[in-house]
Amino acid sequence: MSQAPKPEELLRVSHIPPKKDWMDPRVDLIPGTWGYPGKASSLETLGLPNPREWNPTDEDWKLPPNWKEIIHEGLKERLEKYRSLKVFLDICVRCGACADKCHFFIGSGDPKNMPVLRAELLRSIYRKDFTAVGRMLGTFAGGRELTEDVIKEWFYYFHQCTECRRCSLYCPYGIDTAEITIVVRELLNLIGVNIDWILGAAANCYRTGNHLGLEPHTFKGNIDFLVDDIEEYVGVRLNPTFNRKGAEVLFIAPSGDVFADPGIFTYMGYLMLFEHIGLDYTISTYASEGGNFGLFTSQETMKRLNSKMYAEAKRLGVKWILGGECGHMWRVLHQYMDTMNGPADFLEVPKSPLTGTVFDNAKSTKMIHIVEFMADLIHHGKLKLNPKRNDYLRTTWHDSCNVSRGMGMFEEPRYVLKSVCNNFFEMPENTIREQTFCCGGGTGLNAGEFEYLRMMGGMPRAFAVKHVQEKHGVNLLVNVCALDRAILPPLMDYWAPEVAVSGLTELVANALVMEGEHDRPTDLRGEDIPGLEGDE
Amino acid sequence: MAVWYSLLLVLGMSLFVYLGAGLLGLQAIFGIVIPYAAILVFLIGFTMRVLGWAKSPVPFRIPTTAGQQKSLDWIKPSKIDSPYTTWGVVGRMAMEVLLFRSLFRNTKAEITEGKLAYGSNKWLWLGGILFHYTFLTIVIRHLRFFTEPVPYFVQVLDNIDGMLQIGSPVIYQTDVILVAALLFLLIRRLVSPQLRYLSLPADYFPLFLILGIALSGIMMRYFAIFKVDLMSVKVLAMGLATFNPTVPEGIGVMFYIHLFFFSMLLAYFPFSKLMHLGGVFLSPTRNLPNDSRMVRHVNPWNAPVKVHTYEHYEDDFREKMIEADLPVEKQA
Ligand code: SF4
Ligand code: SF4
Numbered sequence: 107m108s109q110a111p112k113p114e115e116l117l118r119v120s121h122i123p124p125k126k127d128w129m130d131p132r133v134d135l136i137p138g139t140w141g142y143p144g145k146a147s148s149l150e151t152l153g154l155p156n157p158r159e160w161n162p163t164d165e166d167w168k169l170p171p172n173w174k175e176i177i178h179e180g181l182k183e184r185l186e187k188y189r190s191l192k193v194f195l196d197i198c199v200r201c202g203a204c205a206d207k208c209h210f211f212i213g214s215g216d217p218k219n220m221p222v223l224r225a226e227l228l229r230s231i232y233r234k235d236f237t238a239v240g241r242m243l244g245t246f247a248g249g250r251e252l253t254e255d256v257i258k259e260w261f262y263y264f265h266q267c268t269e270c271r272r273c274s275l276y277c278p279y280g281i282d283t284a285e286i287t288i289v290v291r292e293l294l295n296l297i298g299v300n301i302d303w304i305l306g307a308a309a310n311c312y313r314t315g316n317h318l319g320l321e322p323h324t325f326k327g328n329i330d331f332l333v334d335d336i337e338e339y340v341g342v343r344l345n346p347t348f349n350r351k352g353a354e355v356l357f358i359a360p361s362g363d364v365f366a367d368p369g370i371f372t373y374m375g376y377l378m379l380f381e382h383i384g385l386d387y388t389i390s391t392y393a394s395e396g397g398n399f400g401l402f403t404s405q406e407t408m409k410r411l412n413s414k415m416y417a418e419a420k421r422l423g424v425k426w427i428l429g430g431e432c433g434h435m436w437r438v439l440h441q442y443m444d445t446m447n448g449p450a451d452f453l454e455v456p457k458s459p460l461t462g463t464v465f466d467n468a469k470s471t472k473m474i475h476i477v478e479f480m481a482d483l484i485h486h487g488k489l490k491l492n493p494k495r496n497d498y499l500r501t502t503w504h505d506s507c508n509v510s511r512g513m514g515m516f517e518e519p520r521y522v523l524k525s526v527c528n529n530f531f532e533m534p535e536n537t538i539r540e541q542t543f544c545c546g547g548g549t550g551l552n553a554g555e556f557e558y559l560r561m562m563g564g565m566p567r568a569f570a571v572k573h574v575q576e577k578h579g580v581n582l583l584v585n586v587c588a589l590d591r592a593i594l595p596p597l598m599d600y601w602a603p604e605v606a607v608s609g610l611t612e613l614v615a616n617a618l619v620m621e622g623e624h625d626r627p628t629d630l631r632g633e634d635i636p637g638l639e640g641d642e
Numbered sequence: 643m644a645v646w647y648s649l650l651l652v653l654g655m656s657l658f659v660y661l662g663a664g665l666l667g668l669q670a671i672f673g674i675v676i677p678y679a680a681i682l683v684f685l686i687g688f689t690m691r692v693l694g695w696a697k698s699p700v701p702f703r704i705p706t707t708a709g710q711q712k713s714l715d716w717i718k719p720s721k722i723d724s725p726y727t728t729w730g731v732v733g734r735m736a737m738e739v740l741l742f743r744s745l746f747r748n749t750k751a752e753i754t755e756g757k758l759a760y761g762s763n764k765w766l767w768l769g770g771i772l773f774h775y776t777f778l779t780i781v782i783r784h785l786r787f788f789t790e791p792v793p794y795f796v797q798v799l800d801n802i803d804g805m806l807q808i809g810s811p812v813i814y815q816t817d818v819i820l821v822a823a824l825l826f827l828l829i830r831r832l833v834s835p836q837l838r839y840l841s842l843p844a845d846y847f848p849l850f851l852i853l854g855i856a857l858s859g860i861m862m863r864y865f866a867i868f869k870v871d872l873m874s875v876k877v878l879a880m881g882l883a884t885f886n887p888t889v890p891e892g893i894g895v896m897f898y899i900h901l902f903f904f905s906m907l908l909a910y911f912p913f914s915k916l917m918h919l920g921g922v923f924l925s926p927t928r929n930l931p932n933d934s935r936m937v938r939h940v941n942p943w944n945a946p947v948k949v950h951t952y953e954h955y956e957d958d959f960r961e962k963m964i965e966a967d968l969p970v971e972k973q974a
Contacts (some may be wrong), residue, residue, distance in 0.1 A: 122835050123836060187701060189699060196691070196915075197918040198918075201766065202834065207751075226840065237913075246647070247843075275706055278738070278922070279918055279925050280922075280926075280927035321962055322966060323965060326968060327966070349969050350969065391963070391968060405701075409947050441704055448938050449938055467712055467935055469935070470938045511706050514709060514932055536760035541749075565758070566758055573757075
C-alpha cells in the first residue's frame with residue numbers, strides 16, 4: 107500500500123465541498139489517483155490519433171494544435187449519434203439524488219466525484235458551445251469555456267468513474283453518468299489523452315487476442331499448466347482443445363483467468379466442469395479475451411475487439427458460444443455485441459446438450475453466461491456435487507456492477523453458490539443486487555498507480571464485506587468478474603483482512619465429484635481443506 | 643450568489659409588471675400579448691426540443707436493469723424492474739413518471755464511528771411528488787376560468803381540494819402543500835453543502851418563479867387588499883381561450899403579476915431543465931426492454947471497422963502456432 111494512507115486516515119474523509127468554485131477546472135493530480143498515459147506504441151497498434159510521449163504532470167500535454175476544434179466536432183457528432191447523451195445533457199435537474207450513490211464520492215469526498223457534478227464537467231462545455239442560453243449568458247447559465255485545464259480536469263475525473271451505473275439506478279430520469287464518461291473518454295482519445303492500462307490492454311487484445319498480450323503458444327502453455335495443476339490436485343488428466351473446427355461450443359473467458367491468481371482457479375473450474383459433463387467445446391487463441399477494453403476507449407475500438415468472437419465462431423463452425431465469468435465483458439455481450447457485430451445467423455440458439463434446455467433468452471445473440479449454463483445443469487441434477495468440500499468456507503456474494511445493472515443476473519449465481527456451498531450470507535440490502543457497489547477499479551483503473559483511488563472507491567464494497575465478516579465470520583468473497591478477482595484481494599487486505607476472493611466456478615469445481623479422481627484433501631489452490639480428513 | 647440573483651430576478655419581474663400593467667396601464671400587453679407569446683414559445687420550443695432529441699438515434703439498447711433478468715424458466719424474472727416485454731416497459735415507465743419509482747429508492751450514505759450506513763431517505767421523493775401533483779391539480783383547477791360551463795371533473799376536483807372547509811374563502815389544501823413543498827425544495831438546496839455547491843441560478847430561478855406564481859395567487863384569493871374581480875378575470879380568460887381577447891377594466895395588478903409569472907414559466911420552460919418533463923419519456927436507460935440477447939437491436943449508423951482478422955493473426959504467429967501443435971489454416 108505505497109500510495110494509500112492508513113485505513114483510519116482514509117476514513118476521516120470529509121464530504122464538505124471546498125471553497126473553490128467547481129467551475130474552476132484546475133486540478134491537483136494527487137499521487138495514486140491518476141493513471142500513466144497511453145504509450146505511443148499502443149496508440150500506433152490501434153491506429154489512434156496523436157501518439158507521443160507525454161506526462162500528465164507536465165504543463166504541456168502536447169495536444170494537437172486544433173484540439174479545440176476536434177473536441178467540438180467530436181461532441182457535435184456524438185450528440186447526433188446518441189440520444190442518451192443529448193437527453194442526459196439536457197434534463198438533469200441537479201436534484202442530487204445520485205450524489206452519494208457513487209463509491210468514489212463516498213470514498214473521496216471530492217465533490218467532482220458526485221455523478222451530477224462529474225456530468226456537469228461536460229455539460230457546462232456543452233451549454234456554452236451548443237445551447238442558445240448558454241452562449242448568451244455564459245457562466246450565469248452554467249456554461250464554461252473549453253480550455254486545456256478543462257481537458258486536464260476531464261482526464262482526471264473521467265478516469266475516476268468506473269462506469270458502474272449505480273448513479274443511473276437512483277436518478278429519477280435514469281441519467282447514466284457512465285454514458286457521459288464513455289463519451290468523454292472517446293473525446294479525449296480523439297486528441298490522444300488516455301491511460302496506458304487501458305490502451306496497452308486494448309492494443310494487446312487487438313494484436314494477440316487477449317489483454318495480456320499472450321501469443322498463441324503461450325496462451326495454450328498457460329492453460330496446460332492449469333491442466334497439470336488439476337492432475338496434481340484432482341488426479342484427472344484433461345485434454346482441452348484449441349482452435350478446433352467442428353466443436354459444438356466455443357468457450358471464451360476473460361484472459362485474466364488464464365494468467366492471474368485467483369482467476370486461474372476459476373479457469374481450472376471451467377475445465378473440470380466441461381470434462382465432468384463431457385462438453386464438446388474448444389478454446390480459441392485468436393478470440394482469447396472475453397473482456398473488452400474497447401468499452402473504455404471508444405465505441406469503435408469496442409467493436410473492433412469484439413468482432414473476433416463471432417468471426418471465430420464462424421470460422422470454427424461451432425453451434426453457439428459460452429462465456430466465462432466476467433463483468434464488463436458481459437455488459438458488452440449482453441447490450442452491445444449483437445447490435446455491433448451481429449446478426450449471428452450462422453449460429454444456433456444455445457441448447458444445453460445435457461439438459462436439452464434451449465436458452466431462448468439468448469436466441470438472437472447466441473451466447474450464454476457460464477453461470478446460466480451451470481444453474482441449468484444443477485437444477486436438472488446433472489452435476490455430481492459434494493458441497494461439504496466447501497464447508498470450511500463462509501461465503502458472501504459480490505454482485506458485479508455490469509452483470510447487475512447491465513444485465514440483471516442475480517438469482518442464477520446465488521442458486522449456484524448455494525448449491526455448492528452450505529454457508530452463504532448476504533451483505534446488507536443496500537449494497538447488493540441492483541444496488542451493488544463497484545470494486546473501485548473497473549474500466550481500466552486497475553493499474554498500480556491508481557491504488558489510492560481504488561482504496562477510496564472500494565470502501566463501500568469493503569465495508570459491506572467487513573460487516574458480514576464481523577457478523578457471520580465470512581472468509582470468502584465470491585464473484586463473477588475477472589476484474590473483481592484482481593481488484594478485490596488488495597482491497598480486502600486493506601479494509602477487511604482475512605477475507606479471500608474467488609470466482610464462482612472455482613467453488614463449483616471444488617465440490618465436483620470427478621470421475622476417476624483420487625483422494626482430494628486439498629482445494630484447487632493446493633491448500634488443505636480443514637476438516638475433510640476422514641470424510642468420504 | 644446564484645440564489646440571490648434568482649430571487650432578485652423574480653422580484654424585478656414583479657416590479658416590472660407593477661410598472662407596466664399598474665402604473666402605465668399596459669393591460670393589453672400583459673393580459674393578451676405576453677400570454678399568447680408565451681404559449682407560442684412554449685409549444686414551439688417544447689416540440690422542437692423533443693424533436694431534437696428524437697432526431698438522434700438510440701444506437702444501443704442500454705436499460706439500467708434493476709431486477710432479475712428473464713433467463714431460465716424456473717427463475718422468476720422481474721417484469722417491471724427488468725422488463726422484457728413492451729408491457730413491462732410501459733409499467734416501468736408508468737412507475738417512473740407517475741410514482742417517481744427511482745427517486746423512491748433514495749438512500750443516504752453516512753460514515754459514523756468508522757461504519758458506513760445507508761439510511762432510507764424518502765424526503766426528496768415526498769417533496770418532489772407533492773410538488774408535482776399539487777401543481778398539476780392547481781393547473782387543472784384553473785380550467786374553471788377557461789371553460790363555460792365548467793366541466794364536471796374540474797368542479798369535483800375543486801370541491802375535493804377545498805374539502806376541509808377551512809376559512810373563507812375556503813382554503814385549498816393544494817395551495818398550502820405546494821408552497822410547503824417548494825420551500826422544502828428550496829431550503830434543501832440551501833442547507834445541504836453539496837447541493838448548494840453545485841446549484842446554478844437555473845436551479846433557484848424556477849423555484850422562485852413558481853413560488854411567485856403560488857404566492858401571488860394566494861394573495862389574490864385570501865387577502866382583501868389584493869382581491870381581484872373574479873368575474874373580470876373569467877372574461878379575460880375566456881377571451882384568451884376563444885381567441886377573442888378582451889381586457890375588462892378593474893382587474894387588480896396582482897393578477898397581472900400572477901399571469902406574467904406563469905407566462906414567464908411557460909416561455910422559460912423549453913430552454914431549461916424543466917424539459918425533464920419531456921425527457922423522462924425518452925431516457926434510454928428506462929424506456930427500453932432488457933431483451934438485447936433475445937431480439938437484435940439495430941444501430942442505424944453501425945459501420946464496418948478495421949479489424950485484425952484471423953488470417954492476419956495466423957500470418958503473425960504461424961510458426962509459433964505450428965510448434966505448439968495448434969491447428970492452422972495454411973501450412974508455412
Ligand atoms: S439524480 Fe439525475 S437529475 Fe438528479 S442530479 Fe443526479 S443526474 Fe441529475
Ligand atoms: S457510473 Fe459509477 S463511478 Fe461513474 S459516476 Fe456513476 S456511480 Fe460514480
